Amino acid sequence: MAGNRRLPVDPIAEAKRQWIAHGWESAAAGMTAVTSIIRAQQLLFARIDATLKPFGLSFARYELLRLLGFTREGRMPMASAIARLQVHPTSVTNTVDRLARDGLVSREPHPADGRAAMLVLTDEGRALVERATLALNAEVFEQPGLGDDDTTELVRIIARLRKDAGDFTDPKPQPEPL
Known part of the structure; x- marks a missing residue:
């Protein structure tokens, strides 16, 4: 290369x-x-x-599996996955189709909305994403190519760029629990 x-x-x-x-x-x-x-x-x-x-994963396939793996029950509405991944709905649909074909996720009817689908992580999908995450942590995320201080500063700078571009807003402070 x-x-x-x-x-x-x-x-x-x-x-x-x-x-x-x-x-x-x-x-x-x-x-x-x-x-x-x-x-x-x-x-x-x-x-x-x-x-x-x-x-056998692309980053898009990994992201979707990891997103589902972070949920309590390994499931979420397709619309929520689209919103969180910040990509075009067609891209998410194509990724889900490939993951479903490979037995890593399944689609189920949404319990409250007959027009919507729930994405469900299979046991095989959960096992694969856990192994892939260990590899990414060891080979990429733990050593991104910068020292800790530079990494922290870079994240701050890019977050400021993203926020100023309208990518996100600061969360509103939550009220104290009663």
Whole structure:
């Protein structure tokens, strides 16, 4: 893979130099930030994909299994899964279809809404997602490529970017229990 070969120059730094040379200095820092984030995502996804490949999972399939695995009973409405995964409903439907075909999830009628479906994690799905999570923790999440302080600061900065873009709002304070 081309990503394994170290380049003699950082192409993003070169792009910034070109941006400035072409008179776009006011956009150069932003272009550098955006393309750096995109490249970092590519590098992290390559690690994730390599870790999940032995389990026969894509990251989308893993995310859905993990989401169901976090629920008390291993089930949730399809609409809730779509909202939490923040992807197009068709993508979730296609992922569920593949997971159901492989016996990792099943669909059941919603108990209160005849038009809706419940997604249910099978025993095989639960076992697989637990093994995959152990591998991701060991091979990616415990060592993301940054020290603890840098990791914390990066998460803070990206959370601020996401919040300012309207991705989420701070939760309202909960009243004290009675």
